[in-house]
Amino acid sequence: MTTATAPAAYTELVDRLRDIADLGGVMGLLGWDEQVMMPPKAAETRGRQLAGMSTILHGKRTDKHIGELLANLAGNPNLDTEQQAVVREAKRDYERATKVPPGLVAEVAKHRSEAYHVWTKARADNDFKTFAPYLEKNIGYSRQITDHRGATEDTRYDMLLDDFDPGATEAATAELFGALRPKQTELLKKIVGAPKQPRVDFIARNWPIDPQRDFGRALITSIGYDFDGGRQDISIHPFCGGTGPGDVRITTRFREDDPLDSLMGMLHEAGHALYEQGLPHAHHGTALSEACGMAVHESQSRMWENNVGRSREFWSWAWPQLRERFPAQSEGVSEAEWYHAVNEVKPGLIRVDADEVSYNLHVVIRFEIERMLLRKQLPVADLPAEWNRLYKEYLGVDVPTDTLGCLQDVHWAGGMFGYFPSYAVGNLYAAQLFEAALKAHPDLPQQFARGEFKTLLTWLRENVHAHGTLWRPAELLERATGTKPTPEPFLRYIESKYFPLFGV
């Protein structure tokens, strides 16, 4: 970035953006503390603190002076490519923040918080009827908000997708999923019906927590997570957070009857963290140092968790270490049996528990349902029946209760429509990027077998991390891999890994 010759308005804009990002980092710390450290009696106090900080932050984001700076910089011929990207993304953020009346923002936040509490209870009680009016209202609010932002019936869902994955559209997502879904359902059927199924009894043995944590930390240190620029703690829902450059934290949950929950979870969150730690911090506060949306973010976590962490070579390196740390728990288990168990395929009801062969199908179902809900083509009352029908058709499973069905995820209770697709798109991006990295470095698997991950990380740093949001995700993918986003590498990856393993 050539700030020396940048117009004064640009320099001032960047100062403002950095200020906003730093305050956002303070919010990040408050949120991390709430989930990791805070005593339960502080909930109300923390709620007020967060609300107060939100108001300050919203004031800074919507400050008219930012609008003036952006107007001043629009089409300015003295901006280089990077500076144009910073202005482009700042304008997107500013418009999103200013087009919705503050009164409506507050009203929606209040309703979503109520809806969240009603959903928690409805899920526990298997009581969709009580939750339905809150969901209906959430949909109404999302429609109202997108109306303020200038949506038509045809662009409304695009706008919501774009909130999480810049540049994503309903049409492009439908095309991607349309090419993926029937083939993935077919692969899943073949693998589930295959003769060689894994033995998994040993997973449920008693695996003590302390060595799980130590082993997980050793694994993520090996792949490159920098503990001097982060830390790892315990929370009920694992996440990657922190306060900004030099402070990228992850959390883990532990189960004594399932070591894979913590180990694969740590690799997943460390994958998110490697991305954050690899962003160019010199550009802190601007789009150039921000992750390129949720789908690319998820591609990084899923690649380390699945393409690397569930590979045969990874476990040929990690298995002897596991044997040493858990001699009793791994007694009588071979490396091959462990590798097969790590890749068990079992179509089920719960998205977050899904294996990599069935995972995307859970997401496609949510995508198809929420686009209909937003267009009011599917009445809320009919949601459970439609959910159950699609689970039968795509995953071959019967949904016994709404608790295990359409009430399982928090997203719609929190009004987060448009978020789900990024989970599956992230898997497709992961496979596409991994295939390109393999093409550049065919010996990556042999390196993994020696516990060497630097070549892959460097490739990701150069092709993904270093660029922040200089380009939108589709362009980033095309520049890194040579092709537009496509489900083919994912389908190839699944078939070439699972068919031999399961004897298809």
Ligand code: ZN
């Ligand atoms: Zn993730």
